[in-house]
Amino acid sequence: MLKSVRLVRRVGIGRRCMSTAAGLNGDMTFLDGxxxxxxxAAAKLPIENGILETIKSCNSVVQLxxxxxxxxxxxxxxxxxRAQHSHIRLPCKGGIRFADSVSQDEVEALAALMTFKCAVVDVPFGGGKGGIKFNKRDYSAREVENITRRYTVELIKRNTIGPAVDVPAPDYGTGPKEMAWIKDTYQQMKPDDIDGIGCVTGKPVTQGGIRGREGATGLGVYFGIRKLFSNEDLLKKVHLSSGIKGKTFIIQGLGNVGYWAAKHIQASGGKVVGIAERDGGVVNSNGLDVEDIRSYFVGNNGLLKGYTKGEFVTDSGELLQSECDVLVPAALEGVIRSDNARKIKAKIIAEAANGPVTYEADEYLTKKGVLILPDLLLNAGGVTVSYFEWVKNLGRLRFGRMTRRFDEEAxxxxxxxxxxxxxxxxESHRAKLQVGADEEKLVVSGLEDTMMDASQTMYNVAKENGVSLRIAAYMMAVRRIASDYGYSGIFP
Structure with missing residues (x-):
């Protein structure tokens, strides 16, 4: 690789790192939203403006x-x-995405969301986010590896990656393979960092990853939806009965998050009647087989066209506007905007992606009575299990290693x-009882406990303050961060 030719670093610019990018269809930009x-949310909290500005500001952005x-x-x-939104909690934490759409505005917005998301589920990270502006489908495997490794080298040179500084993870367009390249590059350049394996999460298990991380974000989405369907007070507002069984779902995005969320929803009796992707969507009012359509999707180069066990719709945007109980946007931000919000017929929107509903669309849909499960909670499964992986790396001890046999014998x-x-x-009862918890079972248990606790707290804050679930989640986050900052008068 050749020598880097440009670096722009912006630190502590006023209220945040400002963006002048235009929004979609007249809506605010992602970051402005x-x-x-x-x-x-802050307007409802007894916190002085200086503290609020400190929490809100983007600390730094590295442009390469x-x-x-x-x-x-x-x-x-x-x-x-690479954006580092908050250093109040360290290290920073957030994914790296590979996409043509990557921009400074986008990574700053995603980094801010990560700060608040980590606070909602109470994991000790500040928010960060990275992105490389390219479509990996247009590059060879060698080229993608070289881009990933060079990006890592540039972050290392600027001290913007490390187990105590900033810990990336997978995001759109990346996965365990790219995280393994990042870890390998970091350890080659930092051989004296004894905790170097914890410089990135979402790694393959053989490279220091943790069992259960691959499907963690989607499983967290499922846990959040399941918790909602046990809250009869909220369900009455959208005229739905309790329980997932028999409810209809439309999933937008059949990548890692959408697939695992749909898989668990279907296993619980939910009916997935539509799946939308970049080339169109598939609809079947009798329900789609998630495993079957995923197998076709993966084998067809990430395309749904040609799938015969449902009606193919060329405009995936139209599918989002179809009748269903729950719409699950699980891909990119800004798919529900002011220009299409009025056509949404779902009773519940479960935000499996980051920022899929713009501020203007959220305002309209909330007034209309649509219940929105916010991304700050619902998308937090990945960072929760990334936290478990980071702790495992720093402790150098596989979860369950010291207790599994003891539990079985007990x-x-x-x-x-x-x-x-x-x-x-x-014998069947004995077999069920005589199972000690291995790493994956402990990870799933920890994720479930985290999502259930955070969900209940969000519901309580929303009810006590008469606000939407999204504003309640932001209030939770701001209060916790302010408390970490040392501001008195804030509840735990």
Missing amino acids: VDKFFDD SFPLRRDDGSIEMIEAY MTSVCDVLEDVGMKVT
């Missing part, structure tokens, strides 16, 4: 340009970013005692 949600030698011998400049003794006093324990 996040700021406005923050302002609406570096050359790539293409396979055909040509040289192409690659544009990339439950075997319980079964023996029951039989000694005359109770019959069948």
Whole structure:
């Protein structure tokens, strides 16, 4: 790779790192929308303006340009970013996305969301986000690896990556393979960092990852939806009964998050009647087989066209406007805007993606009576399990390693005692009882507990203050961050 040619670093610019990018269809920009949600929540809190501005401000953004030698011998400049929104809690935490749409406005908005998201589920990170502006489908595997490694080198040179500084993770267009390249590059350049394996999360298990991370965000989405469907007070407002079974769902995005959310929803009796993707969507009022359509999707280069077990719709935007109980946008931001919000027929929108509903659309839909489960809560499963992975890396101990056999032996003794006093324990019951928790079971349990606690707190804050679930989530986040900052008079 050739030498980097540009770096722009912006630190502590006023209320935030300002953006002049235009919004979609007259709506606010993504970043301006996040700021406005923050302002609406902050206005309801007894916190002085100086503290609020400190929490709201984007601390720094690194903008990079570096050359790539293409396979055909040509040289192409690659544009990339890393935003660190908050240093009140350290390290910063947030994904890296590969997409043509990557911009400074986008990474700053996503970094801000990460700050608030981490606070909602009470994990000790500040928000960060990175992105490389390219479509990996247009590049060879060698070129993608070189881009990923060079990006990592540039972050290391500027001390914007490390287990105690800033810990990236997968996002749109990235996965375990890219995280393994990042970890390998970091450890080569920082061989004396004993905790170097914790510089990134979402790694393959063989490279220091954690079991259960791959499907964590989607599973967190499912846990959040399941919790909602046990809240009869909220369900009455949208005229739905409790329980997921029999409810109809439309999923927008069949990537990692959408697939795992749909998989768990279907396993609980929910009916997935539509799935939308970039080339169109598939509809079946009798329900789609999530595993079958995912297998076709992966084998068809990420396209749904040609799938025969449902009606193909060329405009995936139209599918979002179809009748359903729950719409689950699970791809990119800004898919529900002021120009299409009035056509949304779903009773509930479950934000599996970051920022899928613009500020203007949120305002209209909330007034209309649509219940929106906000991204600050629903999309937090990934960062929660990333936290578990980071702790595992720093502790150098696989979860369950010291307790699994002990638990199994203890439950075997319980079964023996029951039989000694005359109770019959069948082989099937014994098999269920004599299972010690391994790493994946502990991770799922920890994720479920985190999502349930955060959901209940959000519901309580919304009810006590007469606000929407989104504003309640922002209020939770701001209060916790202010408390970490040392501001008195804030509840835990």
